[in-house]
Amino acid sequence: MSAVATMFDPVAARRQMVDAQLRPNRVLDGALLRAMAEIPREAFVPERLVTVAYVDEDLEVARGRYLLEPRVFARLVQDLAIAPSHRVLDVGCGTGYSTAVLARLASRVIGLEVDGDLATRTSRLLARLDLANTFISVGSLAAGERANAPYDRIMVEGAVEQVPDALKQQLADGGRLAAVVRAGGVGKATIVERHGEAFGVREVFDAATPLLPGMTKPRGFVF
Numbered sequence: 001m002s003a004v005a006t007m008f009d010p011v012a013a014r015r016q017m018v019d020a021q022l023r024p025n026r027v028l029d030g031a032l033l034r035a036m037a038e039i040p041r042e043a044f045v046p047e048r049l050v051t052v053a054y055v056d057e058d059l060e061v062a063r064g065r066y067l068l069e070p071r072v073f074a075r076l077v078q079d080l081a082i083a084p085s086h087r088v089l090d091v092g093c094g095t096g097y098s099t100a101v102l103a104r105l106a107s108r109v110i111g112l113e114v115d116g117d118l119a120t121r122t123s124r125l126l127a128r129l130d131l132a133n134t135f136i137s138v139g140s141l142a143a144g145e146r147a148n149a150p151y152d153r154i155m156v157e158g159a160v161e162q163v164p165d166a167l168k169q170q171l172a173d174g175g176r177l178a179a180v181v182r183a184g185g186v187g188k189a190t191i192v193e194r195h196g197e198a199f200g201v202r203e204v205f206d207a208a209t210p211l212l213p214g215m216t217k218p219r220g221f222v223f
Helices: 003-007 010-025 030-038 047-052 070-080 097-103 116-128 165-169
Strands: 059-062 065-067 087-091 108-113 134-138 151-160 171-181 188-195 198-206
Touching (some): 047 059, 070 097, 070 171, 070 188, 087 097, 097 108, 097 116, 097 151, 108 116
Parallel strands (some): 087 108, 087 151, 108 134, 151 171
Antiparallel strands (some): 171 188
16 A cells, blocks of 8 residues: 555545535535445545545546545435435445445435446445445346335436436335436436326536436437
C-alpha cells in the first residue's frame, strides 16, 4: 500500500463528507446521516480509489458501473423516506455500498445486480460487514426482482432513459421509487409513487448521473 493510502483517515473522510457535502445540500435525515457516517465507503471501491472514495463525484467501481456521488445518492434516499419496517429493492447495487446504507434504514434490502461475478463479491463483502438483512440477486436490472415483490421502496443506482414498467409494477400500493431519469442531456432525480394502478411522478433536482446498463429507452423504427 502506498504512503498516501497509509495516511488516509476514513473516519475523518466520512465526517468531511457529511459536514461538507451532505448537510449543505439539505440532507438532514438523522438515520441516513448516521449510516453514511459509519458505513466504510472505501471498502466498496477498488484499492486504487480508496483515497478518493469520499469525493463528491461518481466513481467507476467496475466496467461501466459507478458508485453514485454521495450528495445525489443521499438526496435520493432521503426523498424515498424509508421506514424501519420497509422492504427495499436496490437496483444495480454494484459493489454493495448502497445496499449497506439502505440496510441500516430498512428491515430488508434485496440488491439486484446483472453481473454475476460482481454479485458474488458483493454478497461476501456484505456478509463480512454482518449485514444479515441483505440479499443479492442476479438478473436483468430493468426486469426487477419479482420473487420478493412487492417492495415498499425501490432505489435505482444510476440513470435511466425511462423508468421500466416492470419496476413500477413491483412497488407496493403507496410505495416509492427513486431514479435519475435522463431523457435528454440533463438528468432529473425523480420520485415515482404508486397509488393503486396509478403512478405519480415528481422531479426533485438535476443530476448528471451515468446510465445503468440495460436502462435505455426502446428505440422505434426510423424510416
